[in-house]
Amino acid sequence: MIRVALDAMGGDGAPRVEIEGAVRALEDLPEGFLIQLVGPQDVIAAELAHFPDLNRARVEIHHAPDVIGMGEKPLTAVRRKPHSSLAVGLGLQANGHSDAFVSAGNTGAILAGSTVMFGLHGGVDRASVGALLPTAEHPVLMLDAGANVDCSARELRNFAYLGSTYMRDVIGRPDPAVGLLNVGEEDSKGGAILKEVHQLLKDAPRIRYVGNIEGRDILPGHTRHGHIDVVVCDGLVGNVVLKFYESVIQLVSSLLGRVPGLLGRKDVQDALGMLDYSQYGGAPLLGVRGVSIVCHGSSTANAIKHAVRVAVQSVESELDEHIRGEFALHQTGEPA
């Protein structure tokens, strides 16, 4: 039985949204997992009371009285609050009592906590948050989207390995194509680091590199050279694009909302539904020795449900072991 620890106190709507997301996951997803709700015992118990029909055999409560806020400094918060839902949830996995962690809390703290408590795989210098973006064809994984700014060329190259492994294992793309987000296609484009990454990726074994791509290539999901599965970029660019994208959807909805009756139509909802990335659940934190899924602070219960699904799939597909193996290949002398 796969054990998924869920930070019950993470997001803007916590704990209600988290508990409802857990309930939906248990009701809607295939069996084979249980959920470990992490947070203040009494708060969780009170929320669970709203769901009297829930199969409690698949729910554990792990008491954590403290909460890390969205504005707190990540590493400091993790160190000073060992009884926070985030630290307790990660601790379960670090101690072998859990298989995956899901949180809609402070992204920096999840990143810092997972890195400190799980450690990084050998050869990985920096963990990365991958964001699945809805595109016209299929979701594309953009990483880093977690504000890992000022990445080195080697770190960016490693993001290509992390992203490719994830897309193959969890999303089921047999031979993922990687693009490097740049200002143009040509070899000469970008600053010193991007030029270096471009060369590193050209030479990277086991990476299907399609070359530099531009901002306009992400959403079509392909360039004229073929489709894209993984978009590699610095966390500044990734974070800005991700948040920008979220705001576009809101703007389009608000514009169309001015036309009476339009957004209520099922065919219109279906057409725009592709842009709803709560269906993709959380963003995987890649490179740490373990499974950690980061959800948006404003996640809905549906998004939490799908994040639990992503966590379960990550464990089932042995993503962590495959990433370890990928980087072990580099270290044993395989050219990289």
Next chain:
Amino acid sequence: MIRVALDAMGGDGAPRVEIEGAVRALEDLPEGFLIQLVGPQDVIAAELAHFPDLNRARVEIHHAPDVIGMGEKPLTAVRRKPHSSLAVGLGLQANGHSDAFVSAGNTGAILAGSTVMFGLHGGVDRASVGALLPTAEHPVLMLDAGANVDCSARELRNFAYLGSTYMRDVIGRPDPAVGLLNVGEEDSKGGAILKEVHQLLKDAPRIRYVGNIEGRDILPGHTRHGHIDVVVCDGLVGNVVLKFYESVIQLVSSLLGRVPGLLGRKDVQDALGMLDYSQYGGAPLLGVRGVSIVCHGSSTANAIKHAVRVAVQSVESELDEHIRGEFALHQTGEPA
């Protein structure tokens, strides 16, 4: 009479789109300017023949037999092709025979050519392309959007001055607010350069700095601290966001196009019309001693018309003189 030189061979649809754009500008915009069409004499004459009713007193043809392609290396191309439409058009202004230049050609070549042939204002280290983005409230100027990657803190600080002057002079915002595009609001966010710019902007005289902003703040046109007129960022981020935005509009149109009859409805077109930034015309190239307007390669005639309008407004408002004055203040000991 303001003289606007238009690169007739610039964009993907050149020369037809450019000539039609010029005709529309002459027909639709207030008088007070003439258009200098720059390109092969015979090609331009043939296109003009489609518009027999045009008032030819407001049109000049300046022969330029050569063309700089989209894929050419900017500075090399400008130097090797002195008879290109781009070099001839810029040369008219450099020699006092024109007041503004508009081109939908190779952006890098327009940037390089304008910098070399006009020179930069004292105190400006680097010219910048500003892109007006449609937002829910009013257009916001994002700069740099022209692929000026690896900007220094001082260069980014200067973008705030260039952008503020443009928004005040040409767009008519009396006291433009500037945001720095980052991964979060807090002082601690971003890499070393962004942290330095953040401090520089806090201390910058005559700049109304609202602080770090995030990708999600651009399109609403405001943060919770107030509205935004100017978004300062490195050219990598700006270029990616701009191209990404363009592709979102296409994606939304294509999704809604699946609903029969929807995109043909006037109320739907009106609602989405706000996102059509061909209405904003070209992107100003700021910091050079002169007026240079960069249009998208895929510009429509309507976009060219509006770019001509932007060029005329830039000349009328004495933008260039005001930018010179702004930077002269820095150089005469004003703290900056």
